[in-house]
Amino acid sequence: MDDTVQWLSSEEQRDWRAFIRLHQKLTSRLGADLQAKSGLSGADFEVLVALTDVPEGRVRFQELAREIDWEQSRLSHQIRRMIKRDLVAREECAEDGRGAFVVITSHGREAIEAAAPPHVETVRRVFLDHVTTAELRTLGQISQRIVDRLDQDRS
């Protein structure tokens, strides 16, 4: 009917679409499951995990953004919402008057500690249980390689 739209070969299209579709399904499943079991969004979870990886659960905005590979303003909005729910707090920075710290609160720590185990279980159930160790390694290697190249030339 309409052959004017250039596209990929049918094999490329099939594989590429499957890949994209998998990601959509994984993130929507994981997000819904996390929300239902813990009242945390995927975004909350990512921020809180990053904060538990850091001394005193306290880190500059900038560094946190780099750590989880988010845009600055995205993080700023997210932190504002999380402060309202007492998951994190904002602290002024003495050394640099422009800067600020994000600190995990005790409530935030409780939330992430309660959320993590069932979430990990879900990651296994929806993903890890369906791939072999070798396949996972292959996926990881390919992913890492492409991520590195994308980080190099941000064309």
Place this chain on the structure above:
Amino acid sequence: MDDTVQWLSSEEQRDWRAFIRLHQKLTSRLGADLQAKSGLSGADFEVLVALTDVPEGRVRFQELAREIDWEQSRLSHQIRRMIKRDLVAREECAEDGRGAFVVITSHGREAIEAAAPPHVETVRRVFLDHVTTAELRTLGQISQRIVDRLDQDRS
């Protein structure tokens, strides 16, 4: 400092995170590129591609939602926004008083035909160029297998 959060083995964690990170980067790159070059969002693009695959560019909401694997209400919101921009139109359904059709407009057709070639080129540049044919096949197969299993048990 804090060992109470259960997590994955370090290999699992590394590979799983790389996989997730790759998807995030791909979708954000592709989305930004599409928006910049065509003024279409990824969501617009997906809907328009699905409409060009169908006779007369005309399909029931329900079927379209199933085709692109979206929730009904997500599609409804998206179509409302696209109607405002004259990319698609809504038509009543004679056979079923509840139902409705989505139809691509001529403006919508022009938009997708202009957007597709550069978008495909970008997909190659950010993804396909970085994997071998064999790797792509592997990715596709693994993805398809997991998608199928997730579709089976929606636990």
Place this chain on the structure above:
DNA sequence: ACCTAGTTCTTGACGTGTCATCTATCTAGT
């Protein structure tokens, strides 16, 4: 004909993400 249950799509509220823009502060060069 009626009533109940299911289907199809819509809507409002709300959290999320991007972009452009703004303010405050720091740094470097003079």
Place this chain on the structure above:
DNA sequence: ACTAGATAGATGACACGTCAAGAACTAGGT
């Protein structure tokens, strides 16, 4: 000290996605 430019973060506008609830209609049993 002064000033220009860079940097840190906040903010407003707007698109996107989910959830829960609702409106309109259909279908199937009585």
